Amino acid sequence: MILSLVAILIGFIFYSQQTVATATAISQGRQRGFGAAFAIMSGALTGDALWLAAALGVVALASQIEPLRVIFSIVGSFFFLRLAWGALIDARQGATPRQDASGNLAGYQAGARITLRNPYALGFWVGVATATILSMTAQPLLLEYSAFFVGVVLGATLWSGLIAWLAAQHPDWLTAGFFRAINGAGGVLAALFGIAMLWTIVMQTAAAP
Numbered sequence: 001m002i003l004s005l006v007a008i009l010i011g012f013i014f015y016s017q018q019t020v021a022t023a024t025a026i027s028q029g030r031q032r033g034f035g036a037a038f039a040i041m042s043g044a045l046t047g048d049a050l051w052l053a054a055a056l057g058v059v060a061l062a063s064q065i066e067p068l069r070v071i072f073s074i075v076g077s078f079f080f081l082r083l084a085w086g087a088l089i090d091a092r093q094g095a096t097p098r099q100d101a102s103g104n105l106a107g108y109q110a111g112a113r114i115t116l117r118n119p120y121a122l123g124f125w126v127g128v129a130t131a132t133i134l135s136m137t138a139q140p141l142l143l144e145y146s147a148f149f150v151g152v153v154l155g156a157t158l159w160s161g162l163i164a165w166l167a168a169q170h171p172d173w174l175t176a177g178f179f180r181a182i183n184g185a186g187g188v189l190a191a192l193f194g195i196a197m198l199w200t201i202v203m204q205t206a207a208a209p
Contacts, residue, residue, distance in 0.1 A: 003136050003144060007151025008158070010128065010193070013186040015156040017087055018044065021114050022163055023097035026174060029167025036107075037167045041160030043111025048121055049153055055125035056145050062130060069134055073201040076131025079124050080194030087187030094176040095183070132193075135200040 016022075021044035029037030062068035089095075115121060133140050133148055166173055 008155035011152035011155025015159040034168035037164035040111040043108040047115030051121040072130035076127030077198035084190035091183035
C-alpha cells in the first residue's frame, strides 16, 4: 500500500531529525552498547507514538469537517517544508546531533521523557497525518489510519535500530558526512512531500463544488 510506504519514509525522516534522542542514544551506545542506545530510542518512540495516536483521533474528527480538512492539510504541508528546510540547512552546515540534556540520561524512561515533554509533536502529527492521509483517500477508514500509524512507527524503529547499532558497533561511521547525507536525503524527500501535498489540497479545493 502506497500510504504505508509513505508513512515509513515519514517516520524515518522525522526520527532522523530528533537530535536530542539521537545524540543521547549515540552517547549511551558508545558507552554501554546496543541495548542501552536502543532503550533510549524505544522510550522516545513510545512518547511520540502516544502523540501520534492522539493526533490521529483529531484527524478522524477533522476529516468530517471540510474547512478543518483544508486548514490542517495546509498546515501539514508547511510542517513538511519546515522539516525540509531545517534538514537541508543542517546538511549544508554538516551539523551533527548535539546533546542538550544531561549526559547521565539513560534507559527507556529517559527516552520517553524526551518526547513526552514536547507537545509540538501533537501539532506536527495532526498536520502531517491530515495532509498525508487525505491527499491519498477522500474518506479514510480505520484501515488507513492504522496503516499510517504502523508505517510511521516502523520507519522510526528502522532509524532507531540503525543509530543504536552504529553507535555500539561502528561509532566512527557517525561522522559529519554521514549526517550530511541523511539530512540531505531527508530534506529533499520532505520538501517533495510538502510540495506534492500542498498541490493536491489546492487542486482538491479548486475542484470542490
